[in-house]
Amino acid sequence: MSTESNLRQAIIDSATELFMKQGYTATSIKQIANAAGCKTSSMYYYFEGGKSDILGAVIQSLSFDMKHVFDDREFETLSDFLHYYAEIVSEIMPRMNRRISWLAPEFRKLSEKELAHIQNQFLDMHDSFEQRFKALMSDDAAANELAWIVTCAYLGYGNIFFTIQMRNREDYSLTDFGHSLARFLGASNA
Amino acid sequence: MSTESNLRQAIIDSATELFMKQGYTATSIKQIANAAGCKTSSMYYYFEGGKSDILGAVIQSLSFDMKHVFDDREFETLSDFLHYYAEIVSEIMPRMNRRISWLAPEFRKLSEKELAHIQNQFLDMHDSFEQRFKALMSDDAAANELAWIVTCAYLGYGNIFFTIQMRNREDYSLTDFGHSLARFLGASNA
DNA sequence: GTCTATAGTCCGATAGAC
């Protein structure tokens, strides 16, 4: 079917998995080669720039697909949407967070293009909220602000409870968090 | 005055700075030694376990001191407190975020004790909010929820705008964010 | 306590056979 290289994709997939587990610096090209089923020298055929070229390819392959999740749904109130979103995001975010948390210490090394690619994932999340909120609130500026609050709140939850692995207090699930948010912010629409 | 070792503290300080700049894995013990003004072999006198022992010492030295900032202030409403906090946190959080963001990919390597030490920093932030909110709201359970929302929201802002270095849209400052939060959540008290 | 010297390992990368 496809004439695209299997090995190239195998390298990207293996590298993605290893970077998520160990971080970029802690992962050696030998580990990537082993996981991809080839020798380190073979990787230089597809990635002339070596390890950093692989990093670039991995970043370009990251995509979160936030928007399409509720493109076909309509909501009557802000509260309805936020409660519905609380359920949806509980499924999506753990994976999303796992995919990018290892990147934080590497930002200094990234090219403009790679950095912009990651940033756009966050902007997409904000814009996805903003578009919804504008349909449910009369004040466009307020919809923009609220979209930032919700984005920051959810990504902060991800930061604390996934990245930091904070589990030693009574459980406070992502779903619980979402519904709390809906309750407090939903009132602002009235 | 103090009979404590100067070199030991110099190693911790140098390591802290380098870890913040480059991350733990990317920092070599030679770099730490150079910055501390000694040789790598000397570090093994104070840190028998080598590099990972230094990491432990650095983590133990991290402290954010959130509470005392407004221990002597009283607020009449939730909104008053959140608006005041918006200003305070703008000064504190950039430094706080810089101090811990490099740690994220290292959590797998940490001991129970070191992990708990970091987690307690977040719990302290939440508890600091919760205590305030209980004095300003009638519902204790709601105060707890709101404290999580605010904590997650602020640490999410830090994640996005400091760690991710997202600056390519129109400015949305930490102070702006705080006041937006105060406006939306302050209404919940009425 | 701090040093010099060095052991031993792993790293990223390249040359060249097939």
Next chain:
DNA sequence: GTCTATCGGACTATAGAC
């Protein structure tokens, strides 16, 4: 395209002089 073989360098850690 993928391999074997190998280079020079950087790394963590240790031994032992002072």
